[in-house]
Amino acid sequence: MKDKLFPSAHFQILKSLLRWTIIIIPIAIAIGSMVALFLGLLNLAIHFRFKHTWLLYLLPVAGVGIHFIYKLVGKTSEKGNNLIIDEIHQPGGGVPKRMAPIVLLTTIITHLFGGSAGREGTAVQIGGSIAQAFGIWFKLNEIDTRIVLTAGIAAGFGAVFGTPLTGAIFAVEVLIIGRIQYSALLPCLIAAIIADVTVAAWGIHHTQYHIAVFTAVPHWFSQYTTFDFVLLFKIIVASVAFGLASYLFAFLVHGLKSFFVKNIPKQWLIPILGGLIIIGLTAIIGKPDYLSLGIDAEHAGAVTIPSAFNTADADTWSWLWKTIYTTVTLSTGFKGGEVTPLFYIGATLGNTLSVLMDAPVSLFAALGFIAVFAGATNTPIACTFMGIELFGGQYALFFAVACFTAYFFSGHSGIYGSQRIGISKTGQDGVEETLSEVTKARQTYTRQKLEKYRFRKG
Incomplete structure (x- = not known):
């Protein structure tokens, strides 16, 4: 009988889902814990500067320190989020394990001395760095490593803002304008949820925002429609x-x-x-x-x-x-x-x-x-x-x-x-081709720098 109630493809899908769940859970817990540490230290640094406003005058010195940290030990980590995105598009030198601690330290330094910056970049880089490390330990192939890196972005983003669903969609949407990588969507959702729960388990809370109630429809046409x-x-x-x-x-x-x-x-x-x-x-x-x-x-x-x-x-x-x-x-x-x-x-x-x-x-x-x-x-x-x-x-x-x-x-x-x-916002092929060439040139330059670095290291 050819038509079965549950074709073998369903069991293959179930097997794949279980496999990715087992792979992603420890990665997401590690990322969530690191993000929780980062958020806790960041809060301490910001409020410490509030009490010691003179720290702002040391911002130039802090900047020099950050520069030499990356120059001496950071190497390719300085590319930050772009290095992770490049690695997902076209695997090359990998995302170094040192990226996570270095970006955590330098971000804390930036905020401690009053630099105007955010925290998502740090969380995403923490996620990508830890995900890459686990990918190596698990001996994942190139395709699976790409998915794990994407899930790392989702975990870092979802955990740092307390928005796991957004983190999952962001990770698959940010890679290519106009296209979504659905193959990584479920691992990303699992990673973002687990990382967010982990941050909450460490006692880290996110800022709550509220939209006040307002009158939705002007009275002069409310009798015709309820939409404003x-x-x-x-x-x-x-x-x-x-x-x-x-x-x-x-x-x-x-x-x-x-x-x-x-x-x-x-x-x-x-x-x-x-x-x-x-x-x-x-x-x-x-x-x-x-x-x-x-x-x-x-x-x-x-x-x-x-x-x-x-x-x-x-x-x-x-x-x-x-x-x-x-x-x-x-x-x-x-x-x-x-x-x-x-x-x-x-x-x-x-x-x-x-x-x-x-x-x-x-x-x-x-x-x-x-x-x-x-x-x-x-x-x-x-x-x-x-x-x-x-x-x-x-x-x-x-x-x-x-x-x-x-x-x-x-x-x-x-x-x-x-x-x-992926798809131009205007739908004009000329614009898309031009931007693609720029991207290719940037990637070629990046690969050349990575090859030069590996040659020197070897």
Whole structure:
């Protein structure tokens, strides 16, 4: 009898699922534990600087220290998230085990002395480094190693923000613009859930955000429909601004890095200049609101991500100042990540736009929170789910509209240089081919550097 109730393919699928579950669980627990350690140390470092504000004046010295840490022992680890993405696309030199402890240390140093950076980059690099190590220990083949590395990204991202579903989707969406790698989706989901549970088991808690209740439909057409098309129009207009803010951030972080490398002959001078710029800006502005993560308030009335959800609590140009602070910090060699600053930029920009457009403040702060991130990373689906996980599902349609609008208006830019183009946003083959050639050239250059490093080491 040819037709069976349960064909042999079902048993093969079950066998594969069990295998990946067994492989992923220890990896995710290790990543979650390392992320918990990182978050605990990061919180201590940030609050220690709050009590010792003079540490900011040592930021240039800290930058030089970070530079020499990577120069002496970091080697290829300095590529950060892009190294992991490159390794998934085309395996080469591997993700070194040293990446995890080095990026953890240098991120703590960055925040301890007031650098404006995030934490997602550190968590993702911790995930990729640990996943690579387990892949070697388990003697996985090339295809399985790629899946494990992708799951490592999911575990790190999901654990650091407390958003496991977002972490899983982000890991498979961020690799190639316009395409999702479904083969790794289940391992990524398992990894993100286990890592998030592990972080919670270590007693680490995440910041909670809330969208205040507002009147959804204007009374003058509520008798015809329960949907607020005026609010939807305002969201679309705001989301165009969110996408342009994403583009500005990506443009500055890459452009400033190229400018400093090209015009400053001694690389160790770059972090000194970056630190001096941050100190100078803080002195000019007269407040430390744009240093570090921007979640906890250093003083009463400080502009933070949570404060942006309150009525008119964000200054009009807070989003621009944070953009400048973070792009200068990251482009001059300090470590951390981009995502939490992007949350800050989006939330404060949303706050400003809500006042200008007479829209719900907390809703627009939430939309900016996820939409600027969506545009900068080219991951609108993951960011839509992030909105649902963080703020609730009742505004899912608005989240999707904001994220996809920002995604398109951010252009083909992005904070991850190794991200490939699967399908052009415009649908024009010429654009896709041009960007593909740039990616190929970058990968060729990276492989040449890795081969040169292995030759010297051998």
